[in-house]
Amino acid sequence: MCGIHAVIALKTATDDSSNGHDNGNTSTPIEPLSEVLHTRLARRGPDHFGQVNSSFAGQDGGKTADLRFTSTVLALRGDGLTPQPFEEPSTGRVLCWNGEVWRFDGAGDKHDEVDGNDGQQLFDRLKACVDTPGVLNVLRAIEGPFAFVYYDRPTGQLYYGRDRLGRRSLLERRTDDTLTLSSVSDVSPSSSSDNPWVEVEADGIYMVDLQQERPFASTSSDAPGGTTRYDWSDETVVDGDAIVSGLGRFNMDSVPPPDDARLTLDSPSVHQLREQLMASLRLRVQNVPLPPSTTSSNGHPSRVTRIAVLFSGGLDCTVLARMTHDLLPADQGVDLINVAFENPRVVSHLKGDVTDIYEACPDRITGRASYAELQRACPSRKWRFVAVNVPYTETVAHRPEIVALMHPHNTEMDLSIGTALYFASRAVSSTGETTETSAHHATSARVLLSGLGADELFGGYGRHTVAFSRDGGYSALASELLLDVARLGRRNLGRDDRVLAHWGREVRFPFLDERLVRWALALPVWAKCDFANTAGGDDGEPAKRVLRLVALSLGMPNVAKEKKRAIQFGARTAKMESGRVKGTALVA
Template sequence: MCGIHAIVTHDGIPTLSDSLRRSLANRGPDHFGQVETRVNGKQGARLSLAFTSTVLALRGDHVTPQPFHDASTGSVLCWNGEAWKLAGQAVEGNDGEAVLARLLAAAADDDDDDDDAGGEAVLDVLRCIEGPFAFIFFDKPSSRLFYGRDRLGRRSLLVNRDDSGFVLSSVAETASPGWFEVEADGIYVVNLTREDDERGVFVSPSRRPWMIDQAADTILNIGQLNMTTPSEALPPLGSNSSVIRRLHEELTESMRMRVLHIPAPPKLEEGSNQTRVAVLFSGGLDCTVLARVASELLPQDQGIDLLNVAFENPRVALHRGQDVTTSIYEACPDRITGRKAFAELAVVCPSRKWRFVAVDVPYTETLAHRSQVIYLMHPHNTEMDLSIAYALYFAARGAGVAQERPSDAPQAYSTTARVLFSGLGADELFGGYSRHLAAFERSGYPGLVDEIKLDVSRLGKRNLGRDDRIMAHWGREVRFPYLDERLVRWAIETPIWEKCDFQHPETESRVEPGKRVLRLLAEELGMPSVAREKKRAIQFGSRTAKMESGRTKGTNLVTPMIHDGAG
């Protein structure tokens, strides 16, 4: 994980504001670097460019400084993400260095005679990267600026463009108009030798597609959804289905890349806490399966932290009254399911050092961080954004009280993990939302397929950039195993009846039909209670929704506040 920033201006390079510098440094606390350069624009005008990168070192055996700067060509790369594979081959060592080497070789081969068609070799390198990333690459010999987010949009990149300059950044300068998410629909290219008019406004970036000659019905620039529907009644999806083993294999391979070879946190003393990964843990199906698969892969000396967040909601407290036997935090739905799932993991994996981290957030602390959260989630700006962002923000901070076994006395604790795992994506891929059931009841399998197609197709446009900005603030990287490109391709190509099974409702011996394949996998992994957990949105499970008023709508806009650098 890194913080990246670039600015192109006609009038010299402005100094980064203290708040923006601090926000970028929070994302990458291991190194702060800057590179400045100049290039001739239209009619010989001199353009000033500045690139900034901060580094959270999670690849290789040392901290690799950024921005990457090639002395022979003057080209610059700001890299934020993980290249798990390049052209199908696993990347060893530092992935940013590997990406830069390929980009430089490609840039040298590109034909620069045609302004509109040039840069194709560079584009081909970017297209072959598997993993979550955002990047800014300046090819100085051609004066081209390439930038973008991976085809699923798993890393944040914002753009602000006006007459005075062109700015790209992991986080906004301020929570003010003018900042927009860079779409995850392609790779963007700006030719800095061309400008629109005498005002010196930079030309609009050209968008290059992720896939060449892709079919019209391609989803997420990855593959085509299997739209087949059964022509006759099918037997229930059961434990003997081969698709369950295939899901286990796909998920294990996705987790293997993301959970192994994570370096120990800096300054970690020998023999001390060796926990390097944590799970954003509601106790629900998606996250608990990730924790269970992670335990299959990690060495036994490494623990796994389960970060479970609960909020003091004054509206809920008002209705509880004074005569209560359980704390307001322990009464939160996600705390209840979290403790149940923790107990089941402790039984099925007794040799693993689990640590259940109860993150309790008083209402006063929520208010104290409100301006910080609004700033980080910008340009998202609704009450629903805020309620989800609160939960992710405090969970990622990872500070609370911890237990290594359900019977242990809780102790104050802050996680040492710098990699967080999220179960996001499972509901969209495997039919886990209530609207999927409603679509099936309304229109059968054709309606269900259409609803899932809609959900999957907009994964890259919704909330991943926001979530990245929120959680990276604490110097941690969130990883999404269900959103691995190969797992996604397999999932969307799998027939709908092998993923969910609304034709056969839940019974005493049959788990819920939504995400049934994942529920059956949980059963196979020894977690029957987890397999039967109901879907619950994070804002309701942690009780961040409707904190002040039950009449607040999720679509209401939040009231902006001046960002003061809190937190």
């Protein structure tokens, strides 16, 4: 995880070349990073802060530009700290990298997993490219979450973008003469509400050609400019093809499933999902370096953990925790971070026999039950249930920073979800609990696992049940699932990244591994969920039944039956002041 920032400022031509400016151009020097922006970038990457200044000189006395690249580093790959930005002084090429290359998808059947520092290996590949097609081929081959800015000074071209599923944040702000790219905004309570930051779409690779007359204008037939978008895939799309994020075609086969299509423990898709998820997790939980040593409030070394799970106790996150157990050495602990909030609106309606408002939260109840099941299934693992209790006063105190980190997202639903993720990543209880977590101790883990993506891939939302039962069976359900997975890159992962990374941690999404997603897209819908067979029993409810059966195969029958619950309701961050506020309302 890193924080990246880049500014490209064009110089303005003048008629008088004797004024001391190169090539007869003038420009306003790029201002230093604001204190707010410097702090937010450094919180994402506390291990290193680096900057590189560069320039561009157009041909034949054309436009010139000043460029400044900034990177902060959270060191999680390689044998030690690798400073950023990456720079090749002899050519002026520069790379700001925020992400993980798990594999380079090579030609044919060759697939390369990346050992060592992934950013350095990516930069080495980019430096060998002599033209845009070469750069695109390298970037399209990346498997993993990322945002990046790459400056190829010899060609005067600047590339930037987010991965095809939008798992890392990148914002942009532009004028006719400047382009600014950043992991986070510089919005503050005192700044203007119309601050023109926008989220970079995860729909392709963007290239700015500084040789063009209008490099920051998008290319179009009626107003040619210098900014071009390239799709994540160069595959030809025929009318009717359901191509998702350049990963593959969604299986829209809606013929009636075979008579024996009921999902069971022996179904091929159950075994395949377990294999796919194990391969994805192996990349994300093994070889994580030890975090910096920490000391608890009493001066003694605190328990060092490398991996923590954002843990509501639901199906998705508990399966990840259970499978992580099979991949880590026996002496490594795993933290289960569970958040609960004091919600004044809910507290006012609680019955008098409730003695602990946090333990009464739905996700706390589910979390403790699933924690107990993990202990029974994996008694040798050092699990720790990190109960994060957040008083209402503390929620209010942190609200301005959460709103700023969410930007440009700005609805009440964004705030409810962002608040839960913000305090989960901080992982500190504020109520003085001392049994399983201390009021002064956060988890040492720098890698957080999230179960996000399972509902979209395997049919876990209520609207999927409605699509099948009311709108037309598996054909309607397939259309609804296609809609969900196709818009993953356009939804809220950038917001989540900005909020979670604020505490110097990296969230990883095993269900959103490119190969797992590609496999899930190709499955017929009845091999994922089982709405044609609604009988309960040990199979659990039909939504996400393929994953429920994986949980059952892992020895967790109670987890296999858990129902879906949105984080803002499970942790009680939704509608803290009034039950009449709509999720789509703008944050005041």
